[in-house]
Amino acid sequence: MNDFPAKLQARAARKTAKRDEKKRQIAASALNALKELGYANTSLRDIAEKSDMSLGMLHYYFEDRSDLIIYCVSIYKREFVRAVTKALTAASGRDEVIEAFSEALVTSIIEDEMTHRLWYDIRNQAMFDVTFRPVVSEIETMLIGTVGAAFDKAGHKIPPEQVAIYYALVDGAFRYLMQDQFSATPRSRRALQAIFRDLLAQFF
Amino acid sequence: MNDFPAKLQARAARKTAKRDEKKRQIAASALNALKELGYANTSLRDIAEKSDMSLGMLHYYFEDRSDLIIYCVSIYKREFVRAVTKALTAASGRDEVIEAFSEALVTSIIEDEMTHRLWYDIRNQAMFDVTFRPVVSEIETMLIGTVGAAFDKAGHKIPPEQVAIYYALVDGAFRYLMQDQFSATPRSRRALQAIFRDLLAQFF
């Protein structure tokens, strides 16, 4: 009897899934333009041109510019956090955690500098524009969680409110080193690794 | 005999001084608008309106928008660095330095959150727009110098290249705590001080 509703629901779900897939695809393209030019300097036109999409489509799938950017950033987040988390799962014991964590951070600094640059841009923008705060907050919570997990795995117990501070410290170093990668004299992978290892060794 | 050149020179000097004074005055006004709205959201019109200046005047004194913003930021820098430096001069010995330094940082977080927010905005922008790099670089050098001075005064010897990392750590914490001051539940002065004291105690 109520097959119909079920069918309709299924169809709607399929539709939503398809739409989401498309959104993800668009966001991936948009991310490229944003990474390169930054929040303030990337227009929707830039995005459309750089990714062979029509201007109309951007608005068809996303409410407005902010909506698109937020979507882009939240995609990035999953990627990064997943990568770090994965790196940590294999590790056990203080030394292995230090090794795995610093390795993951360094790799990301070297390979994804531009994505991180954008993240810092959006995080900053969030302080002026409340629209961005929810995503930024969500991402930071995840990042803090990752740092907490590392401490746990390393066998170093610290009170929850302290974890946030340690995140802030690691992030401070991460950001500084990433910024320097854009300078005329970027650090070698080796040098970066040494810095993070020392840092984490001090923390744990 | 050659009074004339002297007089002309004096007049030119007075003129330059006056112009500089005016620039500073304009920059102070502009800073208010920028602090509130951020780099990406502040137009020259906003600045002109918020400070009862004509649009033309901004361009009369500053080459372009970037020039004005750079001037504003570099004024802020002197202020902040001077304040921290001053706070440190009076202190001697590890404990006094920790006390003075954390006190200075906390005060600045509470009283100048908006200026710092702008600073982080510009520093970020510099990663996308080379125009801002020189100022940002200059300011960060000064900030690193301040951190170095604190270590010195606290009697804690560390190699120069380490100072930059410690700056990055302190900055990471500072930024994080400042950001939270804009949230619904800002920290109390007491809480902030505790955090910085612990942090510095750990570092020194």
Add this chain to the structure above:
Amino acid sequence: MNDFPAKLQARAARKTAKRDEKKRQIAASALNALKELGYANTSLRDIAEKSDMSLGMLHYYFEDRSDLIIYCVSIYKREFVRAVTKALTAASGRDEVIEAFSEALVTSIIEDEMTHRLWYDIRNQAMFDVTFRPVVSEIETMLIGTVGAAFDKAGHKIPPEQVAIYYALVDGAFRYLMQDQFSATPRSRRALQAIFRDLLAQFF
């Protein structure tokens, strides 16, 4: 089998054609404003207002102000050269050419004074602004060609490098007489015709 590419190509062609048509239409409107006010005194806003177009549209179809103006002028060129050429095709023999050529010139002076006025404006601007040189050069080449054709048809052989000088002479007279048409005492069609007839008779 490969209908698809063909279809896509056809669609793209139709689109380009439509866009070109629209550009021509806009240029025609813009030409009216330019003819009246001249290069230096016509803003894009003037053009938009005088022809009920939005400012944005002008920039949607043309790169910038120069691009629009160049397009306008190059449209004018085709018109004028075509008119003169057409007038000459029918003529054969010295007397008929003199008659047809002077008739075409006079008609154009009387009916299109304002377009010619603009042409002289742009041609002049080209001496200061290299942007305009290619169009101006292209048009002058066509005009010289027209003069050359007239000489040919009239059975008067002259070396190629001389043609340009004759063009310059005819143009000098044309410009002078056109300018006078804007004075308080414009010449009659009859008078203009007499002048050109005499002139051409002397040349051929």
Add this chain to the structure above:
Amino acid sequence: MNDFPAKLQARAARKTAKRDEKKRQIAASALNALKELGYANTSLRDIAEKSDMSLGMLHYYFEDRSDLIIYCVSIYKREFVRAVTKALTAASGRDEVIEAFSEALVTSIIEDEMTHRLWYDIRNQAMFDVTFRPVVSEIETMLIGTVGAAFDKAGHKIPPEQVAIYYALVDGAFRYLMQDQFSATPRSRRALQAIFRDLLAQFF
């Protein structure tokens, strides 16, 4: 008894003379900027900067921008007409006039191309802006007079209204050749002279 008025008058005259001298001096400086950039592209600021004059002074001596430009052009005119006239005075007889006239024209094309370029610019502007018409008209009358004088001296009688047409022809050639001097392949003095000599020989 009425010495006073006389004295006052004399003083006023001296004052006017001094003011005129100053205006001439300013105009000479301004001419340099105008020659280079052209009417549409030269701001009063440009003029002030290029000639070490204050912006205020320009307005102190000249009603407005047009007034200054008109003054500049009228200075140029005296110079040019005087030069040509002088060249003609020494000549007598058809051949000598042809020689002297073409020599004067060629010299001016080569040495004063930029001034002529400006003249053509202003003459054109006059067609759109009535403000410039009086000066332009005045100058053209003088130029026509010069051409008339050449015909006279060459012993070639032509009716007055014809003189204007010959002026237009010579001017057409002059302008065309001058324009080419700005191209990549300017003509040699020798080539220019040949062209003008042939032309004048044909006219006289």
Add this chain to the structure above:
DNA sequence: AATGAATGAGCCTTCATTCAT
């Protein structure tokens, strides 16, 4: 579902002109 033409508000900048000194 997707497109891209069209809009108009807004941005940065330039400029002739005025005026207090």
Add this chain to the structure above:
DNA sequence: GATGAATGAAGGCTCATTCAT
């Protein structure tokens, strides 16, 4: 006499967004 600080109108151009197709 002369200066240059200050103004505000206007200019070219960009952009997010809307909407007819």
